[in-house]
Amino acid sequence: MADAKQKTIALLASTTVHLQAGDPKSVSYIIPPWKEGIPLYVVIRNPTASLAAGTDFDIGDGAGADTWKTAIDLSSLTAATDCIVIPASTGKFTIYAAGAEFGIIPVTGATADADATMDVFGYEYEA
Numbered sequence: 001m002a003d004a005k006q007k008t009i010a011l012l013a014s015t016t017v018h019l020q021a022g023d024p025k026s027v028s029y030i031i032p033p034w035k036e037g038i039p040l041y042v043v044i045r046n047p048t049a050s051l052a053a054g055t056d057f058d059i060g061d062g063a064g065a066d067t068w069k070t071a072i073d074l075s076s077l078t079a080a081t082d083c084i085v086i087p088a089s090t091g092k093f094t095i096y097a098a099g100a101e102f103g104i105i106p107v108t109g110a111t112a113d114a115d116a117t118m119d120v121f122g123y124e125y126e127a
Contacts, residue, residue, distance in 0.1 A: 007123075008123065009040060009121055009123055010122070010123060011119060011121055012037065012120045012121065012122050012123075012124070013028045013102075013118075014028075014117060014118070014119045014120075015028045015029075015117070016117060017044075017103070017104050017115065017116055017117075017118040018106075018114075018115055019047070019051060019057070019104070019106050019110050019115065019116055020106065020109050020110050020112065020113050020114055021053070021108060021110065021111060022109070023105075023106050023109060024105070025065045025103050025104065025105040026103050026104055026105070026118070027101045027103040028104065028118045029101075029103070029120045030099065030100070030101050030102070031096050031097060031098050031100045031102070031124070033099070034098060034126060034127055035098055035125065035127055036095050036096060036098065036124065036126075036127045037095070037096045037100070037102070037122060037123070037124045038088075038095055038096070038122050038123055038124075039068060039088065039096070039102060039120050039121070039122035040087070040088050040121055040122040041086065041087055041088065041120075041122070042059055042068075042069075042085075042086045042104075042118060042120055042121070043083055043084070043085050043086070043117075043118070043119040043121070044074060044083065044084050044086070044104075044116050044117070044118055045082070045083035045116060045119065046080055046081070046082075046083070046117050047077045047079075047080060047082060047110075047115070047116040048080070048113075048114055048115045048116065049110060049112035049113060049114035049115075050077070050079075050110065050112060051074045051075055051077040051078065051109075051110045051114055051116075052075050052078050053075065053109075053111045054073075054074045054106060054108065054109050054110040054114070055073050055074075055075050056071050056072070056073070056106075056109075057071075057072045057073075057074055057104055057105065057106055057109065058070045058071070058104070058105050059072065059086070059102075059104045060093075060102065060103075061096060061100040061101050061103070064105065065103050065104055065105040066105075067093060067094065068088065068089070068093055068102070069086060069088070069089055071107075072086060077116070088122075097127065098127055102120060103118075104118060
């Protein structure tokens with residue numbers, strides 16, 4: 001059966017991420033071997049605590065997770081039923097190669113010990 005992630009926009013990953021100030025990068029999606037990946041949307045949903053102070057998060061690969069989108073304000077997520085949809089930039093970014101670790105890092109994260117679910121939507125193709 002053909003890999004559906006290559007033929008359509010698909011849910012590539014859904015993981016719990018850590019969003020408190022000082023938390024390290026949370027990896028949500030690792031590009032599989034022999035593939036390249038293009039994330040198109042990220043959904044942050046169902047926070048375990050208020051992100052009211054969380055005004056600066058970066059998403060992408062590398063140690064700073066700053067290759068896809070930076071300075072994302074999640075401070076409006078204050079209830080467990082909240083979510084935000086973050087589209088890819090309309091500007092250029094580099095296609096992610098096999099093994100790239102796509103995730104999120106709090107630059108100015110929540111003051112509380114907050115986690116949330118991070119859904120990554122996009123597609124993969126043969127490298």
